[in-house]
Amino acid sequence: MNQTVTVNISGIVFHIEVDAYEELKKYLNKIKSYFKNSEGCDEIMTDIEARIAELFSEKITSDNQVINSNDVEEVVGIMGKPEQYLDEDEEEQQQKEQNSSNQKRKPYRTAKKLFRDPDERMIGGVASGIAAYFGINPIWVRLGFALTVSFGFVTYFILWAIIPEAKTASDKLQMKGDDVNIDNIGKTFKDEATKISDDLKKNGQQYGKKAESILEGFFSFLLQIFNGIFKVLGKVFGVLFIIVGTFWLVGLVGMLIGSETIFSITSDGIFSIESSDFFNLIFVSENQFHMAMVGIMLAVGIPIITLLYAGVRLLFKIKTHYSIGLGLFIFWIIGVAMCGMIGIRMATELTQDESVNDVEVISDEIDDFYISANTDENPGEGILEDRYSIISLDEDSIYINDIKLNIYKSKTDSMELKVIKSSSGKSRKDATNNAKMISYGYAINDSSIFLNNFLATIKENKIRGQQVRMKLYLPVGKSIYLDRSLKRILYGIENVTNTWDYDMLEEKWVMLEDGLTCLDCDDIDGVTTSELDSIRLYEPIIEEE
Template identity: 30%
Template structure:
């Protein structure tokens, strides 16, 4: 039965049997002999800490004794000292193949490449959180810093609290083992010794490069040193901001340039390939004689060249040693941009002048109504386009007619009811368009095709107007049709439901609330009156339907009450209609009486 020994290894206490202790002790002696005096103690401390961590992971509880098998497993993970001699470069070259083979075996046996999150205060700017995240995710810490600064504005300061919490909660990498874990390197003798020697080398370089006279002066001028450090910190922050701005400028300008280039290609080749559905709409807004391909080139150069300059500026901010473009290229781009800009300004002024003047064509036609007739008014649609009677508020649309032609049409129809002092009612159709001059506007108005029909006491109006055939120089000139229906006093009319979407009459004069076959309106002295419409107050008094949890008896009682109220409303409506007829008759008698008196005089 082997004796057990209690040892302190890397700050941890272990119970280890005598054979395992002797093997571990020989292992440490071999490592110590293989190391050079520089950094030997620190390397040994890191190796002991790493072995203590591995032993703690293998033991199930504190009372378990470390056996020879556990020690051999640990040595297999850490490697043999003779495999990692780096103080003798010549010997390392002769045994490189053997060392590499042993390293690969040990690496695969006891290590998987994982990283732990530590704060890297050696390479960090403020706390080392961003540098640690860069090591953890395997990316440049600069991008982590850029994301952190952007999130500072986007999260309204919340990310700053998260950063401070990470500074408090996340430990910084102090020991060599922690620094190796932070970068994801295997913690074995080779890497520990290499890391320590690198730190000693860096420290030695810093010490050798120190100007002691200058150091003495800096110590005497401590305030100046602090100010310099603060200025460097501020300068570093500004550099990060500059990189962010450069990235935004580059991405923004590149995306817009790409979109402009795609649009240019589509417009240039639209005449030789199948045109996209939106191409006829673009042609309808082109009032110049310049081909679309030339217009697109002018627009591309006038907008694209400044974007290209912005793109180069963003790249210059991101890449310090970016080679500038030559003077000939600069002058060529400048001249091309100035020419394109001048042409674009001229074309914009030419386009905007097309809506400066309004012209119209007026068509007036009387409506012969017999005494007692009620004028019926309705709109009708077209079976090929404008299939719905509802108004479409877009400028225009393009559809095929019965002959297969692309037709520009619009629902910009405006209807109004007005009073006239003439004896007969009449309808006035005004075709309106805009243009650069009165003659141009009038010509565009003449080209509007609009139909209406009067048959007996029925006025039928189209709910659309035709601007022209696509490809036959049909252009959009804010074309519309305004319909004015003039009615003498006492004229009765019945509007169809299709009139609602197109009625632009002042609601104080004519409020088309009720429509249909049963509602009759009359032109009054100051406004239009409805002869048989339900009063709004009465309509609002109709009770709401019963709740679903009512009993059958309550629902039947409510239904009877509703039927009684409906009958009462119908009776009041008939009574109101009779009153209006009596009033109209009395008014007529008064007028006849006044005419008789005037005749006698």
């Protein structure tokens, strides 16, 4: 028992067994793709189908109503497979190529095209196809891919996707290009000759005379040279595009998937990021993180792939479909939109800034203070470093070096240290909460003040622009020595001599009515120690009055 289907061939209905039907369909498709580029393809197909219908009609008798695969095979045998009438069509195709390319073709050589070679393949036939294109042994191309490991790996799959497979006989011939042999030379010569005689007939005798002129010959020679230069330039750019594109692609994939440091421009850290940890600390949820990953992959990856693709197109003549470009464009738009959405979400995470203050009142019995800071490196592993701040990470905490100290004149006679912890958040409450979660260590011990150079917060709080700002209020008459360790912490301290923060280090500064003044600085006009003593004696008297 066999299942049958009903088909309509040239207006006649046939019952045909399923496998026979498949066979017939395959055969017709093959012919169709063979004649695809010929003039009058539809007409040829209709004629062939009509003949097949006629042949089938002869098979149908009152005893046998169904077409089986034997019948199909027989008909295919009568009609012949496309390979069997290749020779008739080859000439026609060549003529067409000649007409369209108008003599630009190199003489005695048919145009080569890049295909994947399914006959010689190890994986996808990419290497063997490239080898066939250049007429070399595939082993060298494979060696090239193998030697460049991951680099070659990525390139291989991109090329696999882009280069079409050589499916038909004519593809395979084009893949290798015709050999230069007597037959081909003779054939091409004949074609050229008939073409030239046609041209002569069309354009009359005058054209013939013109064509022979020396000037014409000279210009066509120049044209050929320019053509050559442009072709070479195209290939150079093609190679360049492929190399650069592949580097970028590997970099992008490494950045998004790997956990290695992605950027590390200088050792003292202009900018260096450890990827996955860092992303985890920025994004609110796992989903947001993945979405950002895909978004970046599309938005950045597609232009890179386009570059690679352009390189391949410059190097090899390959057939492409406009839908590839359209598809890439659509995906790129999607990627950009995803990045935009994440960006907006992130922005809302940081809309509000809030701070919390601690005020420490320091003993007013001491006159001379000493202030210094921790110079140890951040605990944990550094994930981001730039000129101004360092962010590091251990198992459960984030450490951020965003600490600044400024010194003001106290309005009272007591010395105060005001510690302002601030942070961003999506709401005021959220921001305040983030600020409260900052832990920052400092110590005040009699005359010495010790500051930490980093703040800490637990990982769950994420990186939300946490910072600590300190204001030291120094009463008139009291002095403070700024230790060298404050180098990164001092920020825009006003003083009477307009001395830069960095130059204020390792000096003793005293607060006078005018502002901070250096006592021991050689090149600065300051008050002497004896003058200071008189000021100290004098001031309490004023207070008492």
